[in-house]
Amino acid sequence: SSRNTYGFKRAEIIAALINSILLFITLTYIFYEAVQRLFHPQEVISIIMLPVAIVGLLGNFFSAAILFRESQKSINLKSTFLHIVIDTISSVIVIAGGLIIRYTGWYYIDPILSLIVIIFVLKEGFAIFREVVHILMQGTPTDIDLAQIKSRLESLPGVVNIHHVHIWSLNENERFSEFHVLINCQSLNDMDQLRDQINRVLQDEYHINHSTIQFEGKNCSFTNI
Numbered sequence: 479s480s481r482n483t484y485g486f487k488r489a490e491i492i493a494a495l496i497n498s499i500l501l502f503i504t505l506t507y508i509f510y511e512a513v514q515r516l517f518h519p520q521e522v523i524s525i526i527m528l529p530v531a532i533v534g535l536l537g538n539f540f541s542a543a544i545l546f547r548e549s550q551k552s553i554n555l556k557s558t559f560l561h562i563v564i565d566t567i568s569s570v571i572v573i574a575g576g577l578i579i580r581y582t583g584w585y586y587i588d589p590i591l592s593l594i595v596i597i598f599v600l601k602e603g604f605a606i607f608r609e610v611v612h613i614l615m616q617g618t619p620t621d622i623d624l625a626q627i628k629s630r631l632e633s634l635p636g637v638v639n640i641h642h643v644h645i646w647s648l649n650e651n652e653r654f655s656e657f658h659v660l661i662n663c664q665s666l667n668d669m670d671q672l673r674d675q676i677n678r679v680l681q682d683e684y685h686i687n688h689s690t691i692q693f694e695g696k697n698c699s700f701t702n703i
């Protein structure tokens with residue numbers, strides 16, 4: 479819309495940010511619980527609860543399976559997926575831990591398993607959090623090498639140099655760039671062709687689909703153009 483020319487694509491990134499913060503809160507809670515149980519071991523599940531826990535586990539497992547493919551597409555779904563994975567693994571721990579404790583009496587298995595899961599999820603969650611913050615800070619997309627892109631564009635015929643380069647992401651699919659191009663004197667027609675060529679390189683090789691290019695011809699006299 480004209481009021482939100484970037485659409486609501488950033489909303490998804492903000493949702494992912496909230497999601498990963500919720501993830502950290504959940505992890506803190508699980509950590510607290512695990513430490514409690516480490517010092518005050520207890521039977522985590524009674525045999526009556528077992529069917530309920532198994533149904534919960536199956537539900538989580540199917541949600542995770544359905545979301546897995548989708549989760550590759552967006553950072554928000556990735557963090558939602560991670561959340562469901564935690565729930566699934568937690569159910570497994572509750573069930574397995576409950577059974578192991580029941581038959582071996584080894585109470586420490588449950589908190590130890592929980593702590594292992596926390597370490598794993600914390601690593602994943604932190605990676606998502608970093609990516610989201612990087613996007614919100616208008617950081618250069620992590621797979622883009624600014625110096626490399628500059629020399630690639632400077633290799634195009636007619637380009638003297640590229641400077642004042644900014645590249646950022648709106649979300650993980652939409653990338654923007656803005657830069658100045660110093661050119662040899664050319665006709666306006668040549669300049670249009672060069673701009674098309676630059677845009678093609680940016681789209682095909684770097685997946686940058688919106689670019690603002692400012693041409694400069696310092697040594698040009700007006701009679702040339």
Ligand SMILES: [Zn+2]
Nearest residue numbers: 642643644656
């Ligand atoms: Zn600037």
Ligand SMILES: [Zn+2]
Nearest residue numbers: 641642658694
């Ligand atoms: Zn300039």
